Amino acid sequence: MKSLVEEVNSVQRRIKVELSQEDVKNEFDNVYKRLRKKAKIKGFRPGKAPIGVIRKFYGNSVAMDVADQLVKTHLFSAIKEESLQPIAAPVLETAELPVENEPFSFSAVVDILPAIKIDGYKGLEISYEPTKADTAALDRELEVLQRRQAKTEDLPVDTLAEAGHQATVTQKGSLDGEEFPPLSFESVDIELGKGQLVEEIESQILGMKAGEEKTIEVTIPESVQDPSFVGKTVVCQTQVSSLKKLNLPELNDELAKEIGLDSLDALKTNIQERLDQQVEQANRNLIEANILDQLAAKNEFDVPPSMVDQVIDGMFDEFQFPNDEARKEAKADPEKRKELLDTAKQRTKNTLILSEIIKAEGIEVNEDDLNEHVKGMLASYGGKSEDIDDKMIEIIKASMGNQARESLLFKKAIDFVVENGSLTETAPKS
Numbered sequence: 001m002k003s004l005v006e007e008v009n010s011v012q013r014r015i016k017v018e019l020s021q022e023d024v025k026n027e028f029d030n031v032y033k034r035l036r037k038k039a040k041i042k043g044f045r046p047g048k049a050p051i052g053v054i055r056k057f058y059g060n061s062v063a064m065d066v067a068d069q070l071v072k073t074h075l076f077s078a079i080k081e082e083s084l085q086p087i088a089a090p091v092l093e094t095a096e097l098p099v100e101n102e103p104f105s106f107s108a109v110v111d112i113l114p115a116i117k118i119d120g121y122k123g124l125e126i127s128y129e130p131t132k133a134d135t136a137a138l139d140r141e142l143e144v145l146q147r148r149q150a151k152t153e154d155l156p157v158d159t160l161a162e163a164g165h166q167a168t169v170t171q172k173g174s175l176d177g178e179e180f181p182p183l184s185f186e187s188v189d190i191e192l193g194k195g196q197l198v199e200e201i202e203s204q205i206l207g208m209k210a211g212e213e214k215t216i217e218v219t220i221p222e223s224v225q226d227p228s229f230v231g232k233t234v235v236c237q238t239q240v241s242s243l244k245k246l247n248l249p250e251l252n253d254e255l256a257k258e259i260g261l262d263s264l265d266a267l268k269t270n271i272q273e274r275l276d277q278q279v280e281q282a283n284r285n286l287i288e289a290n291i292l293d294q295l296a297a298k299n300e301f302d303v304p305p306s307m308v309d310q311v312i313d314g315m316f317d318e319f320q321f322p323n324d325e326a327r328k329e330a331k332a333d334p335e336k337r338k339e340l341l342d343t344a345k346q347r348t349k350n351t352l353i354l355s356e357i358i359k360a361e362g363i364e365v366n367e368d369d370l371n372e373h374v375k376g377m378l379a380s381y382g383g384k385s386e387d388i389d390d391k392m393i394e395i396i397k398a399s400m401g402n403q404a405r406e407s408l409l410f411k412k413a414i415d416f417v418v419e420n421g422s423l424t425e426t427a428p429k430s
Helices: 021-038 051-058 063-081 137-148 199-205 253-258 264-298 305-318 324-332 334-361 367-380 390-400 403-419
Strands: 002-009 012-019 104-111 125-128 151-154 165-175 185-191 213-219 233-247 422-425
Touching: 012 063, 021 063, 063 104, 104 305, 125 264, 137 264, 165 199, 199 213, 199 233, 253 264, 264 334, 264 403, 305 324, 305 334, 324 334, 334 403, 367 390, 367 403, 390 403
Parallel strands: 125 422
Antiparallel strands: 002 012, 012 104, 151 233, 165 185, 165 233, 213 233
């Protein structure tokens, strides 16, 4: 076996493998022997047909199997021999099928990490326009909580739907004769007047009675994930199966106790702490974006296509789809992947930048760091500190795998850059 490595670019190598006539002949013999064991040929017992007969029957159909075995056997040996460190499965390039008693060659492209050294992350001048706390946010959260704890009361059958009623709605949307999942749902409770539905649909539901059905035409809004649908018309068969009145509970200590807190004041404090954490995280996101934008501009390098593909897949996993099949179709759509390409490249570059800072500065995460990180995550989702025990922390850590450790490493890398730079709050733009 002979191998040769060519540089495609800074993050890809092409490895060419040449196999001798003897290598090819041996693999053809191996394939024929395997076929012989299971071949059913008239006049011979299974496994007893001569190799010459096997060649005559299967000679034109074994080349693909031989090629597969030759690549499997020799590609990774060649990669190891050439000291390449692939970060994803090699991509086999088009090759001629092998011919018995002749040499055979093939090539594959291997993605590798770029050799980079990040400059300029110390002494960085970082600026951001801070997010301010919304003074009305606490009242809105309390109202949401009231509505979540509300009791419902059936309305008389002749009642006309109006704002404030809870309507149970079933809808089937059709686009060009095919079901349109984003506007199809069954027996969903909607509080009218709260903007929970597309305005064109909700305005038509107002005035309907329980048991009534209506055909509604809707122009697809820009809020749908697939921009190719925007502006098209969906025909919706919309049915209201019931109408209920919402009886909101009073904002008092009893309501707080229903959700596990001692008093209304404790409830308000709990909500305000969560809102403050959200503002803090929003500001941190702004700081992180400023740092990464600056470092990306200071450090130009290529990113491996396979890493970008993984990031695109991850972005599709973050999106909401009506079902797994729709998500799978989106992932396989070249145009949809192209729409995410630039963002995915930037995310990949950010990951590599932070990874290099972590390596250069010897940043580490220990178990105590990880436990505190998980506690903070649970608290941000409304978890009470007294309910967060060691068992819960271990369950969360196990469910997240390496994600929690990686997230904390990146957080520490950003902290390092902030500590070794200057941070300035800017005034809002007029």
